[in-house]
Amino acid sequence: MKSFEVITIIPANKKTSVLQSVQNGLRILQLFTIEKPVWGLTEIAHALQIHKSTVSRLITDLLVEGFLQKEGHKYSLGFSLLSISGVITSHLEIHRESKDILKKLVSDLGESGHIAILEGKEITYVHKIECANPVPLLSSIGKKNPVTCTSAGKVLLAFQPTNRIDSIIAEGLPRLGPNSITDPEQLKWQLSQITQQGYSICIDEMHENVVSMAAPVRDYTSEVIAAVSVVGTRERIHHTKINSYTERIILAANEVSMRLGFIPDKEWTIH
C-alpha cells in the first residue's frame, strides 16, 4: 500500500513535520484555563503571536466542530471538549477506581491529594482532590508538571525503563524550587532509591515551602501506571509527620493497585 510506504520512510518519532494550522488551533484551546476561561480574538492573536486573520480562520473551524463557543464578542471552550473528556473519564480505569480511595486519603490527612499518570514526558493529574483548607497550589486537573521536580513524577519515572529515563534526563532538568535536582547522576541515584523503598518524598523541589509524597500504583501486570500523591506546605506537613503520612499514602496506592487487579507478593506489601 502506497501510504504505508510513506509512513515507513518518515522516522516516526523525530522529523515528521507538524501541521502548523493544526498546532496553532490546538494551542488556542490550551490558552483557556479556569483562571481565564474567556478569550477575545485580539488577545489570542497576541498571546500566540499569530495574525488576527489567521486566528479568525482557526476560530471558525473550532466553532464549527464545537471546540469553542461564542461568549458575546469573545470565546469560551465548547462542549466537544466536555464530550471527549467524558470519554476519557469513562475509559480510564484508574480514573474510576481511584477517586473514592483518594477522597478518603485526603479527608484522613487533611491535605490535598492527586492521582497522576505519565503521559509522554510529563505527568498529568487525572484526579486532584482539595482538602477542606487547601493551600492554593499551581496544579489544576490535567495541568502538566515537570516529571523530575514532583514526588509523583519521580515515582512514575523511577519505574520506567532506563532508556526512557535517559531520554527524559536528556531533555534537561528544570530548576523550579531551591531543591530541584538538576544533576543527572544524583537524580538517577534517587530514582533507584525510590524503586527500592517504594515511595518518594520531595521537599522544596517544585516550589519553595512545598512538600509532596507519593507512592506507585500497579495494574494487574504489576506495571507502575500511576502515582498517588499528597501535597502541602512545610508548616502543615511538619517533618515529624512525613513518615506516617507516607505510610498512609502507600496504603492508599496499594488499595488502588488491588482494584486494578494487582496481586501483591511479599516484595510490595508493607511490613
Next chain:
Amino acid sequence: MNSYQYSSLRNALRLLNLFSIEEPELQLEEIAKRLEIGQSTAFRLVHTLMGEGFIVRDLSAKSYRLAAAVLALGHTLINKEDLYYLSIDIIEKLAEMAGETAHIAILQDYQALYLLKMDSANPVNLLSHAGRKNPLHCTSTGQVLLAYQEHAIIEQVMERGLPSYTAKTVTDPSKLKNLLDTIRSKGFAVSREELHEGIVSIAAPIRIGKGKVNASISIAGPASRINERTIPRLIKQVQQAADEVTKKLQR
C-alpha cells in the same frame, strides 16, 4: 462528503470527535477510513495531535486514544457553568440516596447533553458520561427538556424524525405530544426502556428565570431496581433535587 474540503484543523478536530465511549481507542487505518483521508494525512494529524498532548499512542495495541491532558480542558469548560457547580453537591446526594446514577442535562442542538454524571454505590454500565448527547424523545431527561419548550421547537424535533431504539420507543408524533402534555402536568417523566433495553430513568425539570426549563435532573438504572415498587419514592427524590437546584439558581 468530500473530506478534501476540510481544513487540516477541521480534520484534526473531527479526529478527536471520533473517540467515543464505545470506541475509546482507534487504529490509524480506522481513523483514515472514517475521516475519508489518506493514511499519510491521518498520520500527520495524529503526529501533530500527539505533539500537542491531545492523544497518546498505545504501543502494544498500535492504537491511539485521547490523552488525559484533555481532562484539564473539560474541567475548565465545566467550571464556567453555574449550573455545574451549584448542583454538584445536590446531584451527589441524590445519587447516594437513590442508589442510582444521577445526571444533569441541558438542551443543546435538539439533543440532551449531559453536563454531569454521578455514579452511585451500585454503578451500572449506562454508556452515559459528561458531554454525551442523547436523543430527546426517548429518555426521561430529553422528554422533560422537550415538554417545556415552545411549540415550534417540539414540532421541529418531530419533523427531524423519531427513530426507534427499542420496542418501547415512542415513534408516533401524536403519542409523543400526549406524553409531553402528561409530563408537563405531572412535573416529571419516567422512561422505561425507550433508549436501552433494561434501563429505566426518571427526570424532573430545573426551572430557570420565569419558569423556563432548559435543564433537567435524572437518575437511571436497571429495571430490576427501578420498578413499580420503588418508582414513587425515586420520583420524589428526583423532584426534590430538581427543586433544590432551581432554588439555588434563582438566588
